[in-house]
Amino acid sequence: MTTANLSPVSERAQAPDRLPVLPATEGLSWRALTPGDVPAWYALVSTVEEHDDAVERSSERDLADVFKGTWRDPARDSVGGFDAQGRLRAFARSEFEPVTAGTLAPILFGAVHPEYRRRGIGRALIEWSEARARQQLGAVDSSLPARIRVFTDDHHMGAKALAESTGFTPLRWYVEMRRDLAQPLPGVNPAEGIRIEGYSAERDEEVRVTHNESFARDHWGSSPISAESWQLQVINTEGFRPDWSFVAYDTATGGVVGYTLASAYKQDWEAQGFSEGWTDLLGVRREYRGRGIAGALLAASMAAFAESGIEYAGLDVDTENPTGALGAYTRLGYDRCRTGVLYAKELS
Template identity: 65%
Template sequence: MCSVSTDDLEPLAVRAAAPAVLPDLPADAGLTWRPLTPGDIPAWFALCQVVDVHDDANERVAKSELADRFKGAWHDPVRDSVAGFDSDGNVRAYAWSVYRPVTEGTQAPVLFGAVHPEYRRRGLGRALLAWSEARGRQQLAAATVNLPARIRVYLDEAHTEARRLAEAAGFTPIRWYVDMRRDLGVDLPAGHVPDGLRIEPYSRDRDEDVRVTHNESFARDHWGSSPFDAESWAVDVVGGEKFRPDWSFIAVEESTGRVVGYLMSGAYDQDWEPQGFTEGWTDLVSVRREWRGRGVAGALLTAAMRAYAAGGMQYAGLDVDTDNPSGALGTYTRLGYERRQGSLLLTKEI
C-alpha cells in the first residue's frame, strides 16, 4: 500500500481533473455507440473471443466473467461502459472503466477495451482509451475518501501495438508480472507444515476469516492492492464461476484457531486449449507477517498442487509481481515453478 500521507495530497476531486463531458466517439466508423447491457453479453463475448485469438492473449475471457461485470453495487455499466454496434448488432469495439471505491490503499480504476481486428487502424482504440480515461477521472473525482490514486491499464508483454497506444496516451509502464507454471508430473515437494499450524481445505464458514486475513496481509503489504469489503469479496473472489473452493486452502494457527494464511484457486478452462495444457491456477496466496519465513506459503502451495493433480491437471500456474518484496518469486522457483510469459501494468498517477 502507498505510504504517502493523505495530508500531503490535494483533494482527489482536484487531482483527477475530470472532464464535465466525456469525449465523443467516432461518428464515421459505421457504428452505433451505447452502454453495454446484460443482453449484449453474447455479442460482447463474441468480440472478445475474436480479439483473444487474433492477439494470442495470455488469458482468454470467459462469458461468465463478462456477466460478473454487471454484479456488485460499484459497477455502473450505464455510465462506465460503451460499445460500438454495427448494423447487424455485432459488437465491434468496447471500453469499460472498472472502479471499486476503497477507504484505504489506492483509488485505482482499471481500463478495459478491445477493437475487432477488422476495425483497427481507424482511430477507434485511441478514441476508446481517451473515453475510458475520462470516465476513470470522473469516477476518481467522485470518490469520498482522499487517497493516492492511479488509472491502470494491464497488457500482455507481447502486445507491443497496444503498449504503443497506451504510451502515446501518456501511460507509463510501472510494474511487470510473470506467469509461472509447475509440472505436476514431476515429484511434488513434501510441503512441510510448521509446528503450531495446520492446513485445512477452504470452507464457506471460514470465508469471512479469510477475507479479513487477506485485508490484513496481502492488501496491506502488496503493492497497489486495497482491501475487499464483503460484497466485493463475494463477487470478485469467491462468487465467480471459475472459483474452485475444493482446490483452495487455509493455514490455521492451532493455539487460537485464527486463519494466518490462505490460497484461493480457479479453473480457467477457457485457457487450456490455446495454451496446450490443463492447469490449476492459484489466484491469491498470502501469509500474515508474523508467520512469514516459516514455509507456510510452501505448505499451502503444495496442498494446492496435490489437489490440482488429483483433479487431473497437468500443471499448477500462478503469476507474480517481479518486484514483490516478500520474495515470492524465489519461493515459487524453489518449488519448481518456471517462467512462461509476462504482462505489465501502465498507469497515470493522479
C-alpha cells in the same frame, strides 16, 4: 508526498464535465453495454483474444458478472460500438470500486475487432475510458493516493504502443509461472503449531480479513477487498475450486494465518494446450512469515490439482514483490513464462 499531503482526489482527478464524443468511423454507433449484449460482447472478446494470443481468456460468465455489484454503473461506465448490422465491433469500460484505504485505482478495459483497427478507434476508446475514470474519481470524497491503470500482455506491441502514446507509463511487470505436476511434488510440511486444512465456507470471512491484513498491507498497489467484492469476484466465480483451496490455522489460537485460493479457468486450457490449476490468491500474515506456510499451502494445492488429473500448476507474481515470492516459487519448481505490464497515470 505522504497521503496527509495529498489534495482531495476530486481535485486531482481533473474530471471532465462531458465524455469525449466517439467517432462514427466505419459507420459505428455508440451506446452503453447491457446484459443483453453479453453474447455479442463475448463473440467480440473471443475474436480479439484469439487474434492477439492473449495470455488469459474470458468466459461468457465473466462478462455477465460485470453487470453485478453495487459499485458498478454499466450505463455510465461502459460503451460499445455497433456496426450497421448491429454487431459489436469495439468496446471500452472503466472498472472502479472506491476503497477507504490503499489506492484509488480505476482500471481501463477495451478492445477493437481486428478488422476495425488502425482507424483511431482504439485511441478514442482509451481517451473515453480515461475520462470516465476521472469522473469516477472526481465523485469520491477522499485524499488517498490515486492512479488510473491499463494492463496488457507484454507481447502485445500494439496495445503497449497505444498506452504509451496516450500518456500511460509502464509501472509494473507481472510474470506468469507454471509448474509441471508430473514432476515430484513437494511435501506438505507446515511449521510447528500450524495446521493446513481445506477451504471452508464457514470460515470465509476470516480468510477475507486475513487477506486484507496480510496481502493488502504489504503488496504494492493493493487495497482491501470489500465483503461484496470478495463474494462476487473471488468466491462465487465460475472457476473457483474450493477443493483446490486451503487455509492455514494457528493450532494455539485457531485463527486463520494464511490461505491459498485456486480456480480452474477452463477457457484458457484449449489455447494453452494443457489443463492448469491456477492460484488466484496466496497470503500469509506478516508475523507468521518465514515459517514455510506459503510453501505448504502451495504444496497442498499442487497435490489437489494432481489428484484431479490436472497437468500444470500456475500463478502470477509481481516481479518486485517485497516478500521474495518470485524466488520462493522458483524453488518450488515453477518456471517463468509470459509477462504482463501494468501501465498507469499517477494522480499526485
